[in-house]
Amino acid sequence: MENYIEVRWHGRAQQGVVTAAKVLGEACLRSGKFVQAFPEFGPERMGAPVRAYNRISDEPIRLHCQVTDPRYVLIADPTLIGVAGVTDGTPENAIFIVNTHKSPSEMRSELKLTSKGAKVFTLDATKISLETIGRVMPNTPMLGALSKATSFITLDALIENFKENYAKKYSPKVIEGNVAAMNRGFNEVKGE
């Protein structure tokens, strides 16, 4: 099979996971990668479980099927654990990043992970987003956490991309808040 980084985002509608996948895709593209970012749409209502995906590669991406065995899984809402198949298809060396105030070891048991090769990272992205952006938007701190927990995207690339691409869409205050959220996500994420 071809050499891809595959990412799956779990959240609930309105938590911004589709946007997070888009922002991550754009930042990776800006770093010279080939990318895909796509959502999986189900019932369109607030609070419904939503998934979004990324594929990232050094080569043009030809696969157009769903991401079924991602190494990287980001969970924006821990209440989805046990109901939304968050561990489905993940390999032994999977990396989970969960928005929670709980510790990585607590989350490891909640996720029922058996593989010792799997890594679990946690951060309180809800709290961070409330303090930086002013509303619940866990996706932004989680992007920062992703760049800390993995090596495929740097915090600088994420921030630069965000500043450049969203300056027209958002006010400087919103941009600042999001950048602060990414920085805090990067600094506050804990893993084991």
Added chain:
Amino acid sequence: MAITMTKGQVGLTGNAAIAYAMKQINPDVCPAYPITPSTAIIEDFSGYVADGAVDTELITVESEHSAMSACIGASAAGARVMTATSSQGLALMWEMLYIASGMRLPIILTDVNRALSAPINIHCDHSDSMGARDSGWIQLYSETVQEAYDNLFQAVRIAEHRKVLLPVMVCLDGFITSHAIENISLIDDAEAKQFVGEYIPRQHLLDTDNPITYGAMSLPENYIEFKHEQSRAIAGSKEVVLEIGKEFGKKFGREYGLFETYRLDDADTAIVILNSAAGTTKVAVDALRKQGMKVGLLRPRLFRPFPFKEITAALKNVKAVGVLDRADSMSGFGGPLFSEVRSALYDLEARPKIISRIYGLGGRDYKVKDAVEVFGELDRIRETGKVETLTKYITL
């Protein structure tokens, strides 16, 4: 819309890319009635209209039937016209599709492929555009966001070509392509404008010095002659599609033909498949080639008119062909693409064995393993020379 720049590439969804191409083409009139999953095309484009980035008259209508009716009126009046739709929207246009092609109006429609009701489903299959395959529209299919974008510019040139003067439908996969961000290279605005050129209608209703009639009654003494002319025009459009594809390649470095072949030259078995699933099939082809299996792929880009002769030549040395349709014609004898390919091969002295497989209806995922399974079946047919199951649903 955020555009990310690196090495001349940006990240756009299929819908955003089509809307951006429409902005660069700057059509005179765009009648529209948005429908999932093509909604974002009109959403983005109406933003360009509101911002004054285009001179287009955007007409919001009360149904898709009205959208196509307004396209026809505006086109007959001499305007360059575009719209977009999906699924039920295209189905509701059905009556007017035939009028657009019968009047020889070069209207451009983007169809973001989606399944038809019932049951209600918003996801991808090709039932909508396949239902319009005999409506006299030229149909171009697109594997990627890049190709959908590139096809739209070429569609304008093909439709308006004096030898053609027919409406063109550009098809891309709902959600899989329409909602996925992929890398694409955008054409420079000035070059895009130059490529499509100014539209100068051969004749139009507003030219009062040369009055003409569109849509007049035509009884048995000349109706069939009209249809004969129309039939010759769509058959002849194949050469124009090739010519424009070459010109596009020269200008922008991405050449397009009637179809794409992938590792087909020495292949024993081949899959014929449209749109995004061809990319997934290519991954399967590479994996099986590594194991020493001589497999290949043919992806039609031009489905109407169907390039019978050229596809026959491309497949003549293959031993077994699997035609994968993301639509069933409910004929009880395989999908629409299968019927065409099987018919194309009939004139060969030594014909490849051929099977029909219906996959992915209503957005059911088509994976590498599904392509691998079909190749496995084709390999058994190659060995035994026997087709056990001619038509079958897969990905069930």
